[in-house]
Amino acid sequence: xxxxxxxxxxxxxxxxxxxxxxxxxxxxxxxxxxxxxxxxxxxxxxxxxxxxxxxxxxxxxxxxxxxxxxxxxxxxxxxxxxxxxxxxxxxxxxxxxxxxxxxxxxxxxxxxxxxxxxxxxxxxxxxxxxxxxxxxxxxxxxxxxxxxxxxxxxxxxxxxxxxxxxxxxxxxxxxxxxxxxxxxxxxxxxxxxxxxxxxxxxxxxxxxxxxxxxxxxxxxxxxxxxxxxxxxxxxxxxxxxxxxxxxxxxxxxxxxxxxxxxxxxxxxxxxxxxxxxxxxxxxxxxxxxxxxxxxxxxxxxxxxxxxxxxxxxxxxxxxxxxxxxxxxxxxxxxxxxxxxxxxxxxxxxxxxxxxxxxxxxxxxxxxxxxxxxxxxxxxxxxxxxxxxxxxxxxxxxxxxxxxxxxxxxxxxxxxxxxxxxxxxxxxxxxxxxxxxxxxxxxxxxxxxxxxxxxxxxxxxxxxxxxxxxxxxxxxxxxxxxxxxxxxxxxxxxxxxxxxxxxxxxxxxxxxxxxxxxxxxxxxxxxxxxxxxxxxxxxxxxxxxxxxxxxxxxxxxxxxxxxxxxxxxxxxxxxxxxxxxxxxxxxxxxxxxxxxxxxxxxxxxxxxxxxxxxxxxxxxxxxxxxxxxxxxxxxxxxxxxxxxx
Amino acid sequence: xxxxxxxxxxxxxxxxxxxxxxxxxxxxxxxxxxxxxxxxxxxxxxxxxxxxxxxxxxxxxxxxxxxxxxxxxxxxxxxxxxxxxxxxxxxxxxxxxxxxxxxxxxxxxxxxxxxxxxxxxxxxxxxxxxxxxxxxxxxxxxxxxxxxxxxxxxxxxxxxxxxxxxxxxxxxxxxxxxxxxxxxxxxxxxxxxxxxxxxxxxxxxxxxxxxxxxxxxxxxxxxxxxxxxxxxxxxxxxxxxxxxxxxxx
Numbered sequence: 034x035x036x037x038x039x040x041x042x043x044x045x046x047x048x049x050x051x052x053x054x055x056x057x058x059x060x061x062x063x064x065x066x067x068x069x070x071x072x073x074x075x076x077x078x079x080x081x082x083x084x085x086x087x088x089x090x091x092x093x094x095x096x097x098x099x100x101x102x103x104x105x106x107x108x109x110x111x112x113x114x115x116x117x118x119x120x121x122x123x124x125x126x127x128x129x130x131x132x133x134x135x136x137x138x139x140x141x142x143x144x145x146x147x148x149x150x151x152x153x154x155x156x157x158x159x160x161x162x163x164x165x166x167x168x169x170x171x172x173x174x175x176x177x178x179x180x181x182x183x184x185x186x187x188x189x190x191x192x193x194x195x196x197x198x199x200x201x202x203x204x205x206x207x208x209x210x211x212x213x214x215x216x217x218x219x220x221x222x223x224x225x226x227x228x229x230x231x232x233x234x235x236x237x238x239x240x241x242x243x244x245x246x247x248x249x250x251x252x253x254x255x256x257x258x259x260x261x262x263x264x265x266x267x268x269x270x271x272x273x274x275x276x277x278x279x280x281x282x283x284x285x286x287x288x289x290x291x292x293x294x295x296x297x298x299x300x301x302x303x304x305x306x307x308x309x310x311x312x313x314x315x316x317x318x319x320x321x322x323x324x325x326x327x328x329x330x331x332x333x334x335x336x337x338x339x340x341x342x343x344x345x346x347x348x349x350x351x352x353x354x355x356x357x358x359x360x361x362x363x364x365x366x367x368x369x370x371x372x373x374x375x376x377x378x379x380x381x382x383x384x385x386x387x388x389x390x391x392x393x394x395x396x397x398x399x400x401x402x403x404x405x406x407x408x409x410x411x412x413x414x415x416x417x418x419x420x421x422x423x424x425x426x427x428x429x430x431x432x433x434x435x436x437x438x439x440x441x442x443x444x445x446x447x448x449x450x451x452x453x454x455x456x457x458x459x460x461x462x463x464x465x466x467x468x469x470x471x472x473x474x475x476x477x478x479x480x481x482x483x484x485x486x487x488x489x490x491x492x493x494x495x496x497x498x499x500x501x502x503x504x505x506x507x508x509x510x511x512x513x514x515x516x517x518x519x520x521x522x523x524x525x526x527x528x529x530x531x532x533x534x535x536x537x538x539x540x541x542x543x544x545x546x547x548x549x550x551x552x553x554x555x556x557x558x559x560x561x562x563x564x565x566x567x568x569x570x571x572x573x574x575x576x577x578x579x580x581x582x583x584x585x586x587x588x589x590x591x592x593x594x595x596x597x598x599x600x601x602x603x604x605x606x607x608x609x610x611x612x613x614x615x616x617x618x619x620x621x622x623x624x625x626x627x628x629x630x631x632x633x634x635x636x637x638x639x640x641x642x643x644x645x646x647x648x649x650x651x652x653x654x655x656x657x658x659x660x661x662x663x664x665x666x667x668x669x670x671x672x673x674x675x676x677x
Numbered sequence: 678x679x680x681x682x683x684x685x686x687x688x689x690x691x692x693x694x695x696x697x698x699x700x701x702x703x704x705x706x707x708x709x710x711x712x713x714x715x716x717x718x719x720x721x722x723x724x725x726x727x728x729x730x731x732x733x734x735x736x737x738x739x740x741x742x743x744x745x746x747x748x749x750x751x752x753x754x755x756x757x758x759x760x761x762x763x764x765x766x767x768x769x770x771x772x773x774x775x776x777x778x779x780x781x782x783x784x785x786x787x788x789x790x791x792x793x794x795x796x797x798x799x800x801x802x803x804x805x806x807x808x809x810x811x812x813x814x815x816x817x818x819x820x821x822x823x824x825x826x827x828x829x830x831x832x833x834x835x836x837x838x839x840x841x842x843x844x845x846x847x848x849x850x851x852x853x854x855x856x857x858x859x860x861x862x863x864x865x866x867x868x869x870x871x872x873x874x875x876x877x878x879x880x881x882x883x884x885x886x887x888x889x890x891x892x893x894x895x896x897x898x899x900x901x902x903x904x905x906x907x908x909x910x911x912x913x914x915x916x917x918x919x920x921x922x923x924x925x926x
Contacts, residue, residue, distance in 0.1 A: 084810040099732065100797050102837055103740040119817060155811070162813035164806045164866045166830035173820030191830060197739055198833060205805035212801040220794065243786060272734040306707040311715055312736040423757065426707070426765055489810045537722045539715070584727055588689065589787040591730055592722065 057501035064089030066505035068252040074101030077464025078258030080488025083206035086215035105272040109196025112188035113481040115153040137472020138621035234460035245586040251508035261443035261465040267546025269440035276598040289647035291468035294613035295444035300373035302439035304393035313439040323401035332384040374438035397433035452495035463487035473621025534579030706765040731789040741836030746776040751840035780848035795885040802881035803874040832860040841896035847888030852896040855912035872919040
């Protein structure tokens with residue numbers, strides 16, 4: 034199988050413009066003859082659904098939440114990048130492109146990333162026109178701030194709630210099209226399978242989460258905007274409902290899954306406090322601008338801390354190890370996310386963790402408060418300190434914060450070409466659901482940018498090229514492919530309900546999470562991954578023979594919803610492990626301990642692994658087949674990242 | 678901690694529903710309120726009893742999906758969302774009463790889950806600026822005074838959870854509706870449609886069966902995001918100026 038990325042020829046700067054001109058158009062009168070399904074209503078889904086409806090297509094939009102406004106894009110805090118150069122500090126489209134390629138450790142496509150940087154400027158215009166209340170300067174113009182991995186200030190923000198404001202903007206555009214009758218909304222409806230007719234995506238099977246009704250929906254194209262799969266780790270900063278089911282079931286219908294092992298672990302999260310924990314909370318990494326990360330120098334002192342025999346303040350300066358400042362004198366506490374996370378893990382593995390579970394390091398503001406005053410620190414981080422205190426019950430002005438890394442974002446996803454179409458004609462993947470533009474590591478404030486770029490400015494152009502070549506005849510829902518898919522979905526549901534085993538769905542999900550976190554998390558080894566693969570295979574078998582799902586299909590049944598999702602997470606987990614085992618190098622968020630520089634940094638192997646690893650489903654319990662898409666770099670020079 | 682939970686159980690929309698009492702033990706003060714319910718649900722499932730259904734998603738106080746009337750207060754004793762409420766706010770041995778939002782416009786779906794689609798329909802009636810994707814001016818061509826932008830932002834932080842409705846004796850949706858009207862009336866982008874927006878959104882709000890304002894301010898007192906009553910005053914002004922002026926003013 035050969036993957037055609039459909040990257041247009043010509044100079045980087047002209048590719049997108051030329052491609053738009055060369056794409057076929059659907060004339061305005063014909064657009065109303067085409068139906069498009071959009072699954073997911075986060076930034077990518079809501080913006081795509083609204084934009085396509087504005088163009089005249091008939092859109093059906095689906096989300097599992099009770100309202101499209103609740104999609105997890107809403108929780109993004111920091112901001113959105115755009116190469117506006119409003120600050121006159123040397124930003125440009127090329128610089129945003131370069132920073133993103135480098136930040137991704139050279140594992141993304143030049144052409145896609147360049148286009149992302151190009152349309153980033155349009156996104157800000159669009160959002161402002163919708164009434165998104167971005168932060169402003171006293172002169173009335175937009176404010177910017179700087180963010181990790183960049184030397185310019187290009188991040189637009191709305192206090193610590195940028196994702197919320199952008200999503201509500203896209204939701205308002207979507208709502209307007211619902212009122213216009215161009216979008217039909219299906220809340221509390223979950224996609225259960227993809228329907229293919231003659232090799233093309235032509236519809237989906239859904240489950241109504243209130244009534245349990247399994248239904249079909251036909252269309253000329255299907256867009257999956259279903260987010261990432263961080264919940265495979267059970268504990269993550271994702272919402273409880275975030276899941277991989279739509280993408281995974283499309284994968285099992287033939288869509289390739291690319292770079293599944295590329296996950297981002299965020300260094301500044303509130304540590305796990307016990308087994309009851311259901312979710313992890315992120316705190317903006319801006320805290321590392323003033324906080325100093327440390328643990329005690331010795332295991333003995335750490336043990337006393339854990340037993341609460343001493344307090345952090347009792348530990349003398351000489352007995353503290355500011356390990357990031359020690360190892361990376363020039364970047365100090367501001368090293369990139371992957372480096373900061375990994376080093377926190379190392380010191381905790383050594384037994385120097387500082388909370389009861391042994392998995393936490395200090396983020397200390399003592400020196401910043403002494404230097405700048407408590408009021409200054411409060412003005413900078415007040416809302417984050419309050420949030421920390423609300424969750425932990427501790428006052429971070431008086432005692433150091435405790436932090437630990439947590440799963441935050443998944444760079445991998447469904448493989449797409451330059452048009453954002455998967456290898457299944459008519460099936461598109463947008464936003465975090467595709468493998469896209471972030472390579473092996475995503476820069477801060479780039480997820481919002483990508484979701485909106487895909488939905489507002491890329492897919493409205495590229496879908497026309499496909500639909501113009503598709504006859505506008507209504508898709509026939511009486512085609513046997515629909516009935517077959519429905520039978521399969523119903524069969525799967527019945528199977529789950531009839532196991533009547535002894536262990537809850539969460540029990541399995543937690544065990545899966547532990548395997549993934551320990552062996553396929555911040556640091557990975559071939560040996561550990563092989564063990565994990567065995568463990569997951571066994572877990573899958575046990576799940577399908579001993580899971581306990583109460584109730585019936587024909588009602589609101591949250592256990593059944595979870596069971597469907599966890600079943601898919603287990604299978605995805607195994608593929609992530611295959612991918613991590615295959616990639617015999619370290620890059621970005623993927624750190625294989627066997628492949629590191631003498632200083633302990635990620636060691637890439639550009640000669641053998643400068644490719645996208647796309648995986649093809651070969652049948653239940655079969656090994657998946659690896660299909661490689663080579664990455665070619667014509668405009669940037671590949672270098673070793675160093676933060677010493 | 679040991680607690681007694683009195684929880685509203687209702688099989689579906691047509692079921693009458695009633696309270697059931699459950700003891701829970703071994704609850705840590707570090708747990709969030711929803712994690713405490715997770716513990717109960719694991720126990721119920723193991724015993725073969727139907728777990729208590731409740732809405733939740735982000736569990737970081739921003740998606741607006743969680744609800745719950747706890748001891749008579751929407752989102753419990755603190756001015757926060759239920760997912761950000763921790764068990765240290767309760768004491769050992771306490772009895773906690775948990776109910777769904779009570780409002781005609783928010784019918785119960787099951788147990789503690791209600792249908793809040795009425796809020797979506799209010800936004801669909803006019804909670805937007807009518808611009809299509811593309812063809813908009815450069816973002817900095819619309820200067821907006823910082824104070825105005827900040828005030829619009831404060832109104833825009835509404836998470837649509839419905840606590841305002843649940844807190845109100847009349848189950849009024851004035852605070853929710855006014856937050857959106859206010860945000861867009863303050864900003865130059867939204868001024869073009871301000872009259873029709875106020876009229877349409879308020880008409881939709883009324884048709885959904887939400888009650889009239891009590892003027893007691895319970896909504897703002899319980900709002901987890903601190904949406905201010907000023908927004909209701911601004912909405913009223915928008916509405917009156919819309920109905921008494923001509924279309925060209």
